[in-house]
Amino acid sequence: MKKRLFTPGPVSAPEEVLLEMAKPIIHHRTPEFLKIAEDVIKNLKYFFQTENDVFILSCSGTGAMEASVVNIMSPGEKMLVISGGKFGERFIEIGKAYNCNVITIEPEWGTPLNISTLEKILNQNPDTKAVFATLCETSTATSYDIEAIGKIISKYPKTVFIVDGISGLGAVPCLADKWNIDMLICGSQKALMLPPGLAFISVSKKTWELINSSSCPSYYFDLKKYKKAMEKYDFPFTMAVSLVIGLRKSLQIIREQGLENLWEKHAKRANAVRKAAETIGLEVFSRSPSDAVTCIMLPANIDGEKFVSKIRDEFGISIAGGQGKLKGKCVRISHFGYQDEFDTISSISAIEVMLNKFGYKVEPGKGVKTCLENLF
């Protein structure tokens, strides 16, 4: 059975990326690899839209989230987390694990942040060292207005702005420098179209001042070590070379297409899926939906876990179910990765057909028609 991976990470990788990674392994401390690293770092800066340092870590996205906390905070210091789902909660958990003073703004799942609340909280807490937000909260497929948040935080010279862009960067606009993002985090298994195993983090000059005074313990995630090694495009610890070699190819593909084009394509596909869901009579969960991932509520009598399993087992199509309080109630479809318009049609087709099999009657092709109209 042909396999299609439309989960919000990991995603399918282009064949030419997979083949790059199947080439003989090279040593990480050779001119050949350092040249690749230099090339990759330059293109990552484009991908991040930043002039700041961008570091590659050999770990999952969570490792880079931890790096953002431990490099700038000290125990007892105040950090503000804007958390509207499972991945916002992760910043809270990390902050607590390191005994930081974590304060939160928790918009209801699937709703945007009220910007005035942020300003109020920041004014009440002038000792806030860092604000943590999520570009696309994967668990709810919700987009937050990072540009607006960045504008507010830039007025506070002692507060830095950290964004988990793991599940959105490259799929939706996110301009690290223009939007005043001090640390932007990304992972390999989303819009970068690679297997999981690499994480990335950009670090602004404003952040370096905090890094030098932070007292949270760290070793593997100590960014000072990465900065020193990066002077020669090197790494402090053995790097996952095959993934970096694959990354060079996927960044070349992305650069050729251009970020603006990619954003537009993702927006179009996401919009088509939302419109198709509406036609079928299903509700899009988020009131601030991301163009990276869409979360569609299932009819109340359908077991979402079974629904997702059956689509995978019968059609070879992997989409995700719900997480946390949405478990069993929804499906989530990614629009990033190695996907095109026909993949979008495949995902909606599979959902339509399976809904009928589960007894929720949809006129065959109804959602697909809407999808097509909005795609082409």
Place this chain on the structure above:
Amino acid sequence: MKKRLFTPGPVSAPEEVLLEMAKPIIHHRTPEFLKIAEDVIKNLKYFFQTENDVFILSCSGTGAMEASVVNIMSPGEKMLVISGGKFGERFIEIGKAYNCNVITIEPEWGTPLNISTLEKILNQNPDTKAVFATLCETSTATSYDIEAIGKIISKYPKTVFIVDGISGLGAVPCLADKWNIDMLICGSQKALMLPPGLAFISVSKKTWELINSSSCPSYYFDLKKYKKAMEKYDFPFTMAVSLVIGLRKSLQIIREQGLENLWEKHAKRANAVRKAAETIGLEVFSRSPSDAVTCIMLPANIDGEKFVSKIRDEFGISIAGGQGKLKGKCVRISHFGYQDEFDTISSISAIEVMLNKFGYKVEPGKGVKTCLENLF
């Protein structure tokens, strides 16, 4: 030019492993992947020779070393590091980063540990919570008598024994349970014949008691999270799926060959290289040489860095130079990875030919003859 990778990690991977990793990416929370993980964990237990838990982390070996420290220690508590090179030093650095009370035994580089010193230090420091040692210290290609150290430590019911087996496990005998090793650490890019990106750690029952009382902060490396997820052969964070899929294949290859056979082959190849070095008139650095890696001193007037570069550039053969105080003075050749006897001959041939080019006269084939005699 044909490339041969004989550095002490990374190493070449078998073609069938590379091709496994080039297959379409699958999601990490699917029955298909959990089945693979179950299979991999079972074979890892064989590879570690343990009935204990073995966890897979998505990071380099250093990440697992950090995991071993942060999960059992609390700030101020005493840990003893046996350090005879750069990787022993890494445990010291990690312990200090987390404000542990690090005491050390530092055998001269390339010399074995005096076991009676260990007993003396342990008796003087009954509050030692853990002893850290290295199976094969890659920087000096030195083997430590882990079995003997384990026997001593097993007499101290409150002290656990942690071994960095990154660069030796699978190449030389190391029996986690029989040798009383409480935490054994390994990496993917050595005898497991994979690209870098995965690390492994086994955890004994004795260790779990310490883990539950440790107060070093951690999140990504918090083994309690891995233990909970492992009940279903799952992982707390997105796993580097393609590397795990490659690992399944390399573990199958290892299991088919059998660990005892592998140890014997490594010993034979390492012995052949040591004998060949002697014939050529070069000294093996270590007085307790490992069968995983060999470190050969170069004639004093040869610049080791240039020597290694020229072998790489002219012959496509990658071997390593020296690290730390051995920088520029030696070559290091691995015997693990996807290597056979003819690869051993290639590495000695390249060194012979290059020595002549650098003005150190060796009768052509002299070292290779010795190598052959000891291999077949």
